[in-house]
Amino acid sequence: MAQDTAYQPLVLVDTAQLSRPDWLEYRRKGLGGSDAAAVLNISPFRTARDLYYDKLGIVTADDHANWVALEVGNLLEPLVARIFAEKTGLKIYQRKCMFQHPHYPWMLADLDYLVEMPDGTTAILEIKTTNYNAKDKWWYNGEEIVPVYYETQGRHYMAVMNLDRVYYCCLYGNNEDEAIIRRIDRDMAYEMELIMLEQDFWENNVLAKLPPPYWEDDGDLILESLRRALGPADKDAPPISLNKAQSARVTRFLELQEEKGRRDADTKAVEAEMKRLKALIVADMGTSCSAISDDGCTITWNPVRKPGVSKEGLERLKVVHPDIYTEYVTISESRRFNIKRPKPDAA
Numbered sequence: 001m002a003q004d005t006a007y008q009p010l011v012l013v014d015t016a017q018l019s020r021p022d023w024l025e026y027r028r029k030g031l032g033g034s035d036a037a038a039v040l041n042i043s044p045f046r047t048a049r050d051l052y053y054d055k056l057g058i059v060t061a062d063d064h065a066n067w068v069a070l071e072v073g074n075l076l077e078p079l080v081a082r083i084f085a086e087k088t089g090l091k092i093y094q095r096k097c098m099f100q101h102p103h104y105p106w107m108l109a110d111l112d113y114l115v116e117m118p119d120g121t122t123a124i125l126e127i128k129t130t131n132y133n134a135k136d137k138w139w140y141n142g143e144e145i146v147p148v149y150y151e152t153q154g155r156h157y158m159a160v161m162n163l164d165r166v167y168y169c170c171l172y173g174n175n176e177d178e179a180i181i182r183r184i185d186r187d188m189a190y191e192m193e194l195i196m197l198e199q200d201f202w203e204n205n206v207l208a209k210l211p212p213p214y215w216e217d218d219g220d221l222i223l224e225s226l227r228r229a230l231g232p233a234d235k236d237a238p239p240i241s242l243n244k245a246q247s248a249r250v251t252r253f254l255e256l257q258e259e260k261g262r263r264d265a266d267t268k269a270v271e272a273e274m275k276r277l278k279a280l281i282v283a284d285m286g287t288s289c290s291a292i293s294d295d296g297c298t299i300t301w302n303p304v305r306k307p308g309v310s311k312e313g314l315e316r317l318k319v320v321h322p323d324i325y326t327e328y329v330t331i332s333e334s335r336r337f338n339i340k341r342p343k344p345d346a347a
Helices: 020-027 033-039 048-055 064-088 132-138 148-161 188-206 219-230 244-262 268-285 311-319
Strands: 010-014 091-093 097-100 113-116 122-129 165-171 179-185 290-292 298-309 329-340
Touching: 020 097, 033 048, 033 148, 033 188, 048 188, 048 219, 064 091, 064 122, 064 165, 064 179, 097 148, 122 148, 132 179, 148 165, 148 179, 148 188, 219 268, 244 268, 244 329, 268 290, 268 298
Parallel strands: 122 165
Antiparallel strands: 010 097, 091 113, 113 122, 165 179, 290 298, 298 329
């Protein structure tokens, strides 16, 4: 279908005085730019299933562990925007509101800044921060790029705002020379494909209340998603009987395990696929700690609990109650994954 380019974005809500809980509720009315990468299964931060749970208010991605990085990003945003303005000479400004696409009301945009171009047109400015070691993600084979998960965000915003350019300014150090500036221009073919994929997710997953499958390649990302969604292990849950399709993952995992044992070189690809298959098998098991495949393999995903003191607890212990240990003891849980082949029948 042809894209209509004669439209103006709607304003869903003024965000200047909006509390964070209220802002999150408005975000759940549609898909924002930072959601696009998860819809496309290319986000390094969360899966499409995480996004689905978040939009329905079932499970919210746990950002508490990374709250310092998030807070640093928020605090540095005005500074990075100023660096962009100083280095480019362009005028920047903010509009504190959540925008909505007039034709696709589930497409939302909450922008960092807008840019006034010399020719009278408007562009979008996205502010990013990263660490020194991660700055290389902004290059590929010596060429300047925008990381793909940020690119999808910018293209989502261009679609909502009906604007033709997005700038990115990413600070990775502590001076203005350690700031990366990139730009992307509108690509209508990419945009229409993105809109169709987002529409499919919104209508056939979120509105239909049908969780999307785990298509991501990162097994660790899937396991973290499952940890948030399933919670602690249920030792009393009965074993799960896997069907033929699910059991095929068990068979493939065992084949890769044997292959890994036979060769020392080039194991990274095998390990990555094993991690992903392990995560998908765990997803099939749900809260259960065991399963049995249709060919008799026993799969266990048992919790390992041990007492410990968190870093925060230790700091408090030293300062507040040096003589009290048990007040700050926490119980952590990890789980051990194992597949045991059935014993061959006696001759």
